[in-house]
Amino acid sequence: MTKILLVCSGGMSSAIVVKAIEREAAKEGMEVEVKAVGTGEYNEEVKNGWNIVLVAPQVRHRLPVFKEVAKELNIPIEVISPQGYSPLGGKNLMQQIKGML
Amino acid sequence: MYKFFEMIEKLLMGPMTKLSEQRHLRAIRDGIVSTMALIIVGSFFLIIAFPPIPALAELVKPHIGKILLPFRLTMGLMALYASYGIGYSLSKSYKLDGISGGILSMAAFLLTSVPVVMDGTGWVLPMGVLGGSGMFVAILTSIFAVEVMRFLQTKKIMFKMPEGVPDSVARSFEALIPAAVVITVIWIIRHLLGFDIQTFIMDLFKPLVTAGNTLPGVLVPIILITILWVSGIHGVSVVGAVARPIWLVLLDENVKAAAEGAKVLPNIAPEPFFQWFVWIGGSGATLALVLWMLFSKSDYLKKLGKATLLPGICNINEPVIFGAPVMLNPILAIPFIIGPIITGTISYIAMALNLVTRPSVLAPWTLPAPIGAYLATGGDFRAVILVLINIAIMMVVYYPFFKAYENKLLKEEKQNQESTATL
Numbered sequence: 001m002t003k004i005l006l007v008c009s010g011g012m013s014s015a016i017v018v019k020a021i022e023r024e025a026a027k028e029g030m031e032v033e034v035k036a037v038g039t040g041e042y043n044e045e046v047k048n049g050w051n052i053v054l055v056a057p058q059v060r061h062r063l064p065v066f067k068e069v070a071k072e073l074n075i076p077i078e079v080i081s082p083q084g085y086s087p088l089g090g091k092n093l094m095q096q097i098k099g100m101l
Numbered sequence: 102m103y104k105f106f107e108m109i110e111k112l113l114m115g116p117m118t119k120l121s122e123q124r125h126l127r128a129i130r131d132g133i134v135s136t137m138a139l140i141i142v143g144s145f146f147l148i149i150a151f152p153p154i155p156a157l158a159e160l161v162k163p164h165i166g167k168i169l170l171p172f173r174l175t176m177g178l179m180a181l182y183a184s185y186g187i188g189y190s191l192s193k194s195y196k197l198d199g200i201s202g203g204i205l206s207m208a209a210f211l212l213t214s215v216p217v218v219m220d221g222t223g224w225v226l227p228m229g230v231l232g233g234s235g236m237f238v239a240i241l242t243s244i245f246a247v248e249v250m251r252f253l254q255t256k257k258i259m260f261k262m263p264e265g266v267p268d269s270v271a272r273s274f275e276a277l278i279p280a281a282v283v284i285t286v287i288w289i290i291r292h293l294l295g296f297d298i299q300t301f302i303m304d305l306f307k308p309l310v311t312a313g314n315t316l317p318g319v320l321v322p323i324i325l326i327t328i329l330w331v332s333g334i335h336g337v338s339v340v341g342a343v344a345r346p347i348w349l350v351l352l353d354e355n356v357k358a359a360a361e362g363a364k365v366l367p368n369i370a371p372e373p374f375f376q377w378f379v380w381i382g383g384s385g386a387t388l389a390l391v392l393w394m395l396f397s398k399s400d401y402l403k404k405l406g407k408a409t410l411l412p413g414i415c416n417i418n419e420p421v422i423f424g425a426p427v428m429l430n431p432i433l434a435i436p437f438i439i440g441p442i443i444t445g446t447i448s449y450i451a452m453a454l455n456l457v458t459r460p461s462v463l464a465p466w467t468l469p470a471p472i473g474a475y476l477a478t479g480g481d482f483r484a485v486i487l488v489l490i491n492i493a494i495m496m497v498v499y500y501p502f503f504k505a506y507e508n509k510l511l512k513e514e515k516q517n518q519e520s521t522a523t524l
Binding site for chain 2: 012013016039040056058065085087088089
């Protein structure tokens with residue numbers, strides 16, 4: 001089971017991306033748990049045993065702040081490519097996730 | 102055009118995103134955002150007290166005082182709640198105890214008030230400044246409180262607890278000296294020397310608040326937000342970090358007038374103005390673009406249009422911005438920036454001429470724009486008409502650029518088909 005945490009501004013737009021990841025993962029027979037949070041909840045949520053953190057491209061300017069905590073916990077963290085952050089970008093995003101594992 | 106994007110990235114995006122990530126601004130943003138649920142729920146009691154249906158309005162009239170109480174104790178104390186949130190976030194960012202920082206900030210803010218004795222009630226705290234109008238006071242006193250805390254901590258001026266004392270006990274003792282310093286300093290300035298900190302700070306920021314309510318004051322955030330989004334950065338979260346306190350002061354003045362039953366509200370441009378009349382479907386008013394995509398001859402755009410229609414109605418448009426994409430796409434970036442300038446100006450004029458009621462209610466931003474606009478204006482159907490007009494305008498503005506982009510995609514799709522056919 002791969003646990004993936006998504007961060008965007010309010011946890012709204014990334015909720016759509018959660019669906020895209022789940023659909024793509026099901027296709028490939030990969031077991032995932034995906035959760036989307038807003039930037040405000042990130043600091044608390046990240047401590048709950050996630051395997052990787054993905055940051056939505058529109059809040060990429062906050063990556064240094066997110067990275068600080070992720071580094072302490074040794075969790076790989078990356079900004080999602082703009083192409084991956086789209087309802088039709090599931091495949092693209094899946095590749096990125098695999099690359100991080 | 103790509104040179105232009107490069108220039109934006111260098112001149113605008115870097116400094117602006119850095120500014121919005123500045124520790125104190127971040128604490129202000131997070132602190133204020135943490136009070137939003139209270140403000141949204143509280144301001145709905147304003148609609149209940151003044152329902153848009155005349156028969157209903159007659160019915161609730163005798164109970165207005167009681168109905169408005171939740172509103173007065175949430176929205177009316179907005180700055181007080183925010184002072185805790187700001188103090189909490191700022192001390193957390195310094196890795197200090199958040200709760201101590203939040204409580205100390207709240208005390209610092211309250212100490213700038215002068216309680217009075219009322220016959221029969223006892224001591225009473227004037228609420229006027231504890232709402233949105235005192236937001237800047239809350240911000241500065243909270244920063245002062247936490248900075249004092251941090252200064253004393255880094256200089257190691259604190260009570261040392263012996264080993265074995267429970268953490269929570271030790272923490273409460275650690276907060277003693279900062280509390281003593283903060284309380285004494287503000288007490289001396291405000292109550293011994295009689296210097297009115299609240300009026301001073303409010304006067305200091307008044308020009309900024311007044312400017313925020315002018316037409317240029319509306320257009321500058323619109324342009325900055327769309328340009329940031331075109332570079333793929335969440336424009337509202339960056340610009341809002343600076344502008345939201347101003348928007349809240351403007352909203353507070355409107356809300357106070359509305360609670361007194363005023364027909365014309367003082368301000369045009371609190372945040373709901375942008376949310377419902379300009380950002381229809383999300384920043385850049387992309388709902389109009391999504392509507393065109395639904396009828397596109399390009400497979401890709403049609404598919405994307407279907408996938409982004411529902412989120413678009415709820416004002417979530419990252420899927421369009423990154424999917425179409427609008428980001429770094431010179432063709433779609435033009436209407437994305439120009440359109441909102443036009444609809445923003447038209448909406449501003451409509452409200453300046455009192456053709457549409459000015460906004461006083463903060464509704465959840467994921468509501469469809471016509472509903473949100475109706476609620477935000479306390480139930481003015483003309484607001485719905487303005488929203489529909491703005492959608493139509495945006496469709497006109499997007500159309501030629503959408504067509505140009507569609508043609509480009511159609512050519513590419515055709516080439517792809519031909520190349521796969523020859524394989």
